[in-house]
Ligand code: G3P
């Protein structure tokens with residue numbers, strides 16, 4: 001590892017949150033990706049959490065594992081492919097909650113975006129699906145080695161789905177945070193969710209900081225299930241932000257809610273700050289494919305665009321943190 005990566009600044013304003021690890025450089029949600037992110041200077045590592053059939057928390061972006069593991073190449077699991085409804089969408093796939101941890105560990109991670117991130121495909125087949133415990137152990141080891149606190153920023157994925165399967169993630173998450181000494185209000189931890197009810201319950205259970213995620217479309221699945229008509233857009237209103245501040249330390253809005261593509265910043269950052277909430281925005285990615293038209297560079301979708309322009313626009317908008325697939329780029333954007 002080049003020395004320059006080991007001497008990255010200890011903290012950043014805004015915080016740099018390694019989205020699914022250094023997922024622009026390694027297949028997402030692998031220990032290799034998380035470690036690289038920390039060495040690149042990320043402040044926090046972001047594991048999305050799902051449950052195995054035997055109740056172990058592992059890092060995957062969604063209950064479905066077909067897009068990010070080699071499960072399709074395992075004939076012994078062919079009959080596990082099935083149809084389920086997750087967050088309102090009916091999908092056919094393999095599901096983490098149909099595999100014991102031992103079974104899941106026979107699989108290997110693969111790159112989700114092979115056409116955009118061809119370089120990452122050389123790592124296909126090398127890394128297992130990590131457990132939350134392994135991630136927390138890695139976090140502790142790297143904090144000592146790098147001489148700065150590496151935070152962890154777990155997301156409870158699809159809480160209504162997992163509760164319906166009898167495998168709620170929250171009890172295991174709370175137990176793991178307590179077991180690793182990460183259960184205080186000032187622990188280097190944020191717990192995030194796109195749903196609201198599980199965050200409210202966690203607020204009563206453990207004093208770590210919570211982040212209410214807000215997408216640019218749709219509504220929280222728990223509100224939909226309860227017949228509550230409020231959408232994510234509704235939750236960005238000042239009165240709702242005040243209600244969120246009673247259980248969360250901040251919001252995690254989609255970029256479009258802060259600066260619409262090609263437009264001017266919305267009042268969301270100021271309104272959130274007025275309510276006493278942090279604002280951590282998702283998701284920053286270098287490829288043209290993910291950038292607004294004015295920030296793309298001539299070339300392929302996979303080529304990188306004018307990302308510093310984008311980071312600095314959000315810096316000027318006053319955000320407190322960014323989720324990035326390229327933590328090295330984010331660190332540079334806020335350091336140069
Ligand atoms: O958690 C922030 C961001 O990661 C939310 O988006 O879908 O990548 O988990 P997603």
Ligand code: CA
Nearest residue numbers: 046047048155
């Ligand atoms: Ca996430």
